[in-house]
Amino acid sequence: MGLISRLAASADVPVFPVVGIGGRTAARSLATLGGIRVVDHPRAAVLMLLVGRPTRSLLRPLLAVHDQLSGPRCTVWWRTGRDGGDELVAALPAVEVLPVGDASALRRVFTELVNGARASDPPALDDIETTPWRGVGPYGQGGSGMTGGTPYGRPLVGRAPDPDGLQLDQLPLQVGPFFGPFPPGLVLHLEVQGDVVRHASLGENPFTRWPGDAPLGPLESGVFFDAVAEVAPVAGLELARARHHLRWASDALRLHGLCSPARRLAALAERIAPGDAELVVRIARQLGRSRSLASVMRGVGVVDPERHGLRQGIVARSTGVPEDARLSDPAYRPLGFEPIVHEGGDAWARFRQRLDEAAQALILAERAGERIRAPGPAVEGPRGALAAGAPSPSGQLLGILPELLVDQEWGDALTIVTSLDLDVEEAAHEVPAEASA
Amino acid sequence: MAAFGAALTVVLTVGVAVVVTVWLRTAIDPACLVASERVPSLGGGEPEVHAWSRYHVRYYAMALLFLAFDMEMVFMYPWAVVFVEEGLVALVEMLMFIAILLLGILYAWRERALEWA
Amino acid sequence: MTWSSPLAGVLLVGAVLVAGAFVVVVVDRAWGSIAAHQRVRVAALVAGPARDGALLLLTRPSTTERPDAQAWVLAPALVVAMAAAVVAAVPLSPGIAVADVDDGIVLIGAAFALVMVGVYLHGWSANSPMPLTGGYRFVALALSYEMPLALVLIAAALPAESLSVGAIVASQHDIWNVVRQPLGLPLYLVVGLGLATWGPLNMADGADLAGGTTAEVSGVSRLSWELARRSVLVAVAVVGAAVFLGGWQGPLLPGWLWMAVKTLVLVAVLTGLGHRVARIRLERFVVVAWAVLIPVALVDVFVSGALAL
Secondary structure, three states: OHHHHHHHHOOOEEEEEEEOEOOHHHHHHHHHOOOEEEOOOHHHOOEEEEEOEOOHHHHHHHHHHHHHOOOOOEEEEEOOOOOOOHHHHOOOOOEEEEOOOOHHHHHHHHHHHHHOOOOOOOOOOOOOOOOOOOOOOOOOOOOOOOOOOOHHHOOOOOEEEOOOOOEEEOEEEEEOOOOOOOOOOOOEEEEEEOOEEEEEEEOOOOOOOOOOOOOOOOOOOHHHHHOOOOOEEHHHHHHHHHHHHHHHHHHHHHHOOOHHHHHHHHHHHHOOOHHHHHHHHHHHHHHHOOHHHHHHHOOOOOOOHHHHOOOOOHHHHOOOOOOOHHHHOHHHHHHOOOOOOOOOOOHHHHHHHHHHHHHHHHHHHHHHOOOEEOOOOOEEOOOOEEOOOOOOHHHHHHHHHHHHHOOEEHHHHHHHHHHOOOOHHHHOOOOOOOOOO | OHHHHHHHHHHHHHHHHHHHHHHHHHHHOOOOOOHHHHOOOOOOOOOOOOOOOOOOOOOHHHHHHHHHHHHHHHHHHHHHHHHHHHOHHHHHHHHHHHHHHHHHHHHHHHOOOOOOO | OEOOOHHHHHHHHHHHHHHHHHHHHHHHHHHHHHHOOOOOOHHHHHHHHHHHHHHHHHOOOOOOOOOOHHHHHHHHHHHHHHHHHHHHOOOOEOOEOOEOOOOHHHHHHHHHHHHHHHHHHHHHOOOOHHHHHHHHHHHHHHHHHHHHHHHHHHHHHOOOOOOOHHHHHHOOOOOOHHHHOOOHHHHHHHHHHHHOOOHHHOOOOOHHHOOHHHOOOOOHHHHHHHHHHHHHHHHHHHHHHHHHOOOOOOOOOOHHHHHHHHHHHHHHHHHHHHOOOOOOOHHHHHHHHHHHHHHHHHHHHHHHHHHHO
16 A cells, blocks of 8 residues: 555646635636646546635535545635635535645645545535435336336436427536536536537526625736726736636637647746737637637637627627727727727637737737826726626626527537636626726 | 457456456445435536436437448458459449448438438 | 467456556657647656556545446446457567457457447446436447448458458568558548547547546546556557558567557557547537548548459
């Protein structure tokens, strides 16, 4: 056992990140930490890394995911942003609070678990079958209805009409807030027939802020939200925009199976500087020429600006609508800014749009130098315009997601979810009112 | 015949070895999982029904086409062995056979049987 | 030519599979470092599989509420056993052929077809939506690639006038099949990716299914499944080296070393493709497989048949 433990202790630490309020930015840095491997399903992980503050509606999924980790397991908490959440986290059996971004601390906990110095966490939920075993016969069979009772605790699936004219089984799925490929916090109630999504509806936003709750944030696109009411350097905004789009591109590449180019983009996003404009232009051109990516994303999730009511924002720009809040911003006029537009409005257009805007943002950051932007006109965030009093663009995108998913095959459905670049926490966030400056 | 015996021995031994390894490790440290640890993982969601269902296998038409071509494969195996002996006649005959089956693929393609896969 | 002692044959095949799986992991991670523009740290790469394997041995195996426990354990065993059957049918050296049957190509085709059953069972047994979907999607892919696989192997058997892999290797003594039948090896590599559900054809374990058939396994069951997938990739490379690259033939070096080098080259090509090409859309690929790959494979068969006459 000693040799195996020693070998295992020097393996990459498999971590399953669970993102709460204000945790998305810190969770990004996980991808660049050495010796840490981010996994997309809890059973492959040893550490559950809670980043940020949990909410009341995230508690039950959090406990469920904790129990799905295979032993030995431990929960680690990176407390980002504001305090709070202790009473919710107390429901977990044992939580280790560690400094944010500290890889060696994670490895220390991992080594202790592997060596047996630290005991594995017991399950958080009780050993109660959620649906007791009913039925007439000894195997749960029999009873009323064609499928009888509830064999082994859960009913069998019911049928629903199919576009072929057949009556086929339709599986109701609640794909929860911590599903690997989804943005954190996205809950979708899907009815799936085979691998085709027939109905989709949004679950409640787990980051909804109730009166008396602590404020949300810090958001991943917090820089843009702050710029609505405060002065901000143009170069800083454009750098944040490039970083955001590169991080998104890294997520998209990982979803499509290109994990190593995704790692490269994630590492590049963390150390981006205005001088990297040429490199990003080259990467954008290289990825834009990739035939395999084009064949996967072309024609998937076509957004129609009139039907879906998208008048501005990056998704609208990928359909050909040249609306950009930076056009009416006096700070951008001397920089020679022209909005980039793509045609088609499908996932491929959105992919190329974001890469091209990242490259353009770096060029603008280089040209801007020390220029400052005064608060007043709307800020063009990475998803759309942020103006005081107007709803955040993420909320609008969340609204059009369910109808885009209908009758999509599973892989295409995930391509669509990723291509919209959703931030569920931002959708629950209010754009701050203008400061009296 | 001895070669088949050797192949069968390899297959059975390797298969049993894998099963025994998994079983041994599970027996050393049996995992008694409670109910909440056995829930199918959906990112924190609670499953309502069993996943086993009459799954809509949309590619059933393509599977039927595959059956036809599987039979053609069976005929091509012995043909490959005697092909050089028989000469051009064998080539032409197999060509005709394949052409008839290719008509089948063409028909399936036009009827969009492949697009539901 | 068969091996005198069955135990030695089993050990040889087992050693080839385990060593091959190890090499696949190392080469795959090396490609990953290159594609990520990171430094290739050789010591960490070589130690990586042992470390991750040890971690998997220590982790507790998990299960779901109502799985098919027997099928779940048998699925990786079936896949590894079929990969072993394939490696056994290939002569690894002029004097060593564990089970060089007279119809090795039929045995290889049948074994690769049963791999499909194993992958599907692995997804179905868990009684969970993501693995189930992974299994069914993989079957669509598998049905589509069976035909091109059989056709390119038959095309290679034509000049040899025999279905035995040893005869096919011997028929390449003056010119390799990769030169004589240029369409064969590229087609075979595409099919090979599908056989192991690797890279662009990873329908069973993809990231869009949050791990697919591996989403509910952990511990030693996960280890056996990962070994199974990589051993199929090794088997694909071994057969490709024998049937298209001339097998153990080559100047100067001993036969087994040539086999190892050629297998390594094919493993490198297969894993490298996994880091360059995005995962396919299943419907489009099925149409391509039936409307493009099968006609190309048929052209390959008939052209090489005409040349062999």
